[in-house]
Amino acid sequence: AQSVTQLDSQVPVFEEAxxxxxxxxxxxxxxxxxxxxxxxxxGLQLLLKYLSGSTxxxxxxxFEAEFNKSQTSFHLRKPSVHIxxxxxxxxxxxxxxNAGKSTFGDGTTLTVKP
Amino acid sequence: SQTIHQWPATLVQPVGSPLSLECTVEGTSNPNxxxxxxxxxxxxxxxxxxxxxxxxxxxxxxNLSASRPQDRQFILSSKKLLLSxxxxxxxxxxxxxxxxxxxxxxxxxxxxx
Numbered sequence: 760a761q762s763v764t765q766l767d768s769q770v771p772v773f774e775e776a777x778x779x780x781x782x783x784x785x786x787x788x789x790x791x792x793x794x795x796x797x798x799x800x801x802g803l804q805l806l807l808k809y810l811s812g813s814t815x816x817x818x819x820x821x822f823e824a825e826f827n828k829s830q831t832s833f834h835l836r837k838p839s840v841h842i843x844x845x846x847x848x849x850x851x852x853x854x855x856x857n858a859g860k861s862t863f864g865d866g867t868t869l870t871v872k873p
Numbered sequence: 874s875q876t877i878h879q880w881p882a883t884l885v886q887p888v889g890s891p892l893s894l895e896c897t898v899e900g901t902s903n904p905n906x907x908x909x910x911x912x913x914x915x916x917x918x919x920x921x922x923x924x925x926x927x928x929x930x931x932x933x934x935x936n937l938s939a940s941r942p943q944d945r946q947f948i949l950s951s952k953k954l955l956l957s958x959x960x961x962x963x964x965x966x967x968x969x970x971x972x973x974x975x976x977x978x979x980x981x982x983x984x985x986x
Contacts, residue, residue: 793974795975800882800979800980800982801979801980802879802963802965802977802978802979802980803917803963803965803975803977804977805974805975808974849916849917853973853974857905857922857924857969858905858967858968858973858974858975859905859906859907859919859922859965859967859975860919860922861975863916863917864916865915865916866915866916
């Protein structure tokens with residue numbers, strides 16, 4: 760069985776400040792990890808993914824995440840956020856050959872204030 | 874390139890009325906198709922998935938049904954809507970390989986009044 764826990768439901772930050780959105784996982788199989796972003800009233804889109812190799816993964820819009828096996832974490836970071844980064848962010852473990860059975864976290868709402 | 878279309882974007886329906894939400898995918902063949910519901914302030918709940926025409930798997934018992942009449946068409950329906958059916962409905966597709974990502978439609982905001 761696999762599960763994903765997003766430790767913060769709401770993260771408010773000021774523009775140009777750094778941000779970290781936390782995600783912990785548990786999985787009994789090889790770990791792939793995804794971060795999706797959902798802008799208001801839109802579907803989700805892939806931000807970045809870890810499949811194997813380097814534990815530091817770079818994604819779109821200046822985001823990056825680090826896979827930490829010992830701490831079972833995959834935290835998302837950005838050194839300087841913009842107003843346009845305001846969105847909901849979901850950590851997910853894909854569902855094997857059935858991607859739709861991915862396990863999603865409950866989401867973290869990032870609000871960037873001017 | 875692949876695209877996914879979902880409509881309508883918003884829908885307000887009275888309790889007891891029928892529902893039909895449609896989703897189509899372009900630029901790929903034999904996709905896996907999914908319907909999710911996202912309640913306000915909560916994560917995603919997988920409702921149905923389909924790995925081929927006429928093949929529907931339901932994840933949770935509910936007032937909704939799904940159909941896949943064509944390879945790239947996925948329909949979410951209800952005969953009589955309940956207040957609890959309100960939410961944001963998302964269609965998505967993926968390939969069939971291990972660890973693939975999901976491609977989401979833009980969603981339908983359904984309000985049942």
